[in-house]
């Protein structure tokens with residue numbers, strides 16, 4: 001680490017060099033340290049209202065009721081692969097809220113409001129990390145924008161779901177989340193299992209990127225238990241957290257080397273869960289390796305799931321769909337305008353195809369009731 005008075009040192013705008021180590025042996029690869037807003041400040045500026053509190057609580061309870069066999073509806077987590085624009089996300093949320101209300105006898109609809117993207121190598125890491133999409137990494141602004149959007153989506157009466165990737169960021173918005181996911185790349189991570197053990201919402205663990213379900217079953221066992229670990233309080237202070245354990249967890253089948261949405265894969269996953277002493281139930285992600293990232297294939301996956309549900313299948317507790325205002329994806333290129341309503345991460349199904357997909361799932365649940 002160059003000393004701070006070293007004329008060759010790269011002084012980033014806003015960098016608080018005084019917080020860096022001044023010896024030569026620590027922080028040798030830290031380029032800058034910038035101030036981070038505390039969760040308490042954000043929560044004071046952007047508080048939850050009693051109406052929003054009720055939406056979050058009811059959303060969490062509805063999903064938990066499905067997990068524990070007290071509700072026969074299907075949980076559907078649907079929405080963009082990632083959020084990159086406030087107004088487009090809200091436009092989507094308004095449409096989804098209307099469809100969710102129409103199908104509420106059969107579906108518990110949770111909007112995918114994903115702010116943090118785990119990348120295979122590198123790439124845009126999401127709306128919190130880089131809200132201006134230009135490499136300026138205004139994380140304080142990203143946290144503020146994320147919280148604002150969640151407040152507005154919940155205000156519509158629509159519960160929100162997200163992937164918990166960063167270990168500190170939940171303090172800024174997890175109060176507004178009705179359902180959470182731990183992604184395929186982090187399901188095996190002890191830190192993420194510990195986090196899930198203390199989250200207030202139900203949590204789905206994706207199978208590993210190789211298709212392995214055992215890691216997700218192990219994650220459920222771990223998250224159900226209490227843990228002690230290091231974290232940050234709402235005041236932004238280092239602390240030791242002791243959790244109670246989360247009994248509202250489940251596995252999400254997202255495919256791996258091959259798809260795993262078919263009946264045989266559900267049987268195999270349930271066998272792994274039973275052996276681990278867990279409830280035999282799964283959510284199925286119609287996207288990712290179950291659709292080979294081809295957005296329209298999600299319709300085939302959902303149709304196959306609907307057929308099985310209509311015939312009496314009860315182990316499929318939920319479905320995930322990646323959907324945006326318009327179909328497909330686009331590359332984020334510096335200086336180039338984006339087309340509104342199209343994903344900048346994975347390709348999504350368009351809204352017009354999403355509505356019949358949701359109606360098909362709702363019909364399947366109704367048919368199952370008639371059996």
Ligand SMILES: O=C[C@H](O)[C@H](O)COP(=O)(O)O
Nearest residue numbers: 117118119120121123345346
């Ligand atoms: O859902 C999103 C992606 O599949 C995941 O973040 C990996 O993305 P990448 O392979 O484009 O980096």
Ligand SMILES: C=C(OP(=O)(O)O)C(=O)O
Nearest residue numbers: 118183184185206254288
């Ligand atoms: C990153 C995601 O999924 P997975 O962890 O299954 O790749 C996602 O759902 O956005």
